[in-house]
Amino acid sequence: xxxxxxxxxxxxxxxxxxxxxxxxxxxxxxxxxxxxxxxxxxxxxxxxxxxxxxxxxxxxxxxxxxxxxxxxxxxxxxxxxxxxxxxxxxxxxxxxxxxxxxxxxxxxxxxxxxxxxxxxxxxxxxxxxxxxxxxxxxxxxxxxxxxxxxxxxxxxxxxxxxxxxxxxx
Numbered sequence: 001x002x003x004x005x006x007x008x009x010x011x012x013x014x015x016x017x018x019x020x021x022x023x024x025x026x027x028x029x030x031x032x033x034x035x036x037x038x039x040x041x042x043x044x045x046x047x048x049x050x051x052x053x054x055x056x057x058x059x060x061x062x063x064x065x066x067x068x069x070x071x072x073x074x075x076x077x078x079x080x081x082x083x084x085x086x087x088x089x090x091x092x093x094x095x096x097x098x099x100x101x102x103x104x105x106x107x108x109x110x111x112x113x114x115x116x117x118x119x120x121x122x123x124x125x126x127x128x129x130x131x132x133x134x135x136x137x138x139x140x141x142x143x144x145x146x147x148x149x150x151x152x153x154x155x156x157x158x159x160x161x162x163x164x165x166x167x168x169x
Contacts, residue, residue: 002083003055005157006069009132009144011048012038016135017125031135039143049151052158059156066160073129076100 006014016034019027026044028034041047058064065086072079080099084091091099101107105127112120136144152158 001058001061001064002086003058003064003066004069004072005052005055005066005161007129007132007161008048008052008148009136009141010069010129012144013132013135014125015043018123035140039147049147052152052161053155056152056155056157066157068161070129073105073127076104 012035015038016028016031019034026037028037037043038048041050055066059066065083067079067083077096077100080096080103081091084096084099105124108115109120109124109127112124116123148158148161153162
């Protein structure tokens with residue numbers, strides 16, 4: 001199992017924009033309204049921190065590889081190599097480069113109309129890291145940091161995310 005996790009602040013930001021593009025989902029008047037719902041576990045897909053907590057019990061399982069979105073963005077070649085090795089897939093240098101190129105956010109966004117139809121515009125917005133800084137106030141940031149520490153801060157997945165978020169930022 002490949003478990004891809006992401007900075008909870010960027011998860012919230014991404015879900016906010018996704019929500020705005022999906023009329024069947026609850027709509028929120030403002031980012032503050034969405035943030036409150038996100039932090040009080042009122043999302044249709046559940047609480048991200050609880051999701052991480054549940055997966056944490058499998059973090060040491062030899063059949064689970066955890067990788068962060070941030071790791072893949074920072075070094076996609078290494079990420080693909082590690083994923084291929086985990087699944088026992090041997091890649092030539094050309095195959096590796098093809099996978100890296102075709103799995104880049106830019107490539108997937110470019111092809112999203114073919115692969116996902118009209119839904120592609122909703123799924124593939126920016127694909128960046130730290131977009132949360134465009135929405136979060138200092139208060140939002142503090143509340144998210146506190147919730148992160150309470151729910152997953154001391155866990156293996158929490159430590160992995162914390163390293164990616166704070167040590168590499």
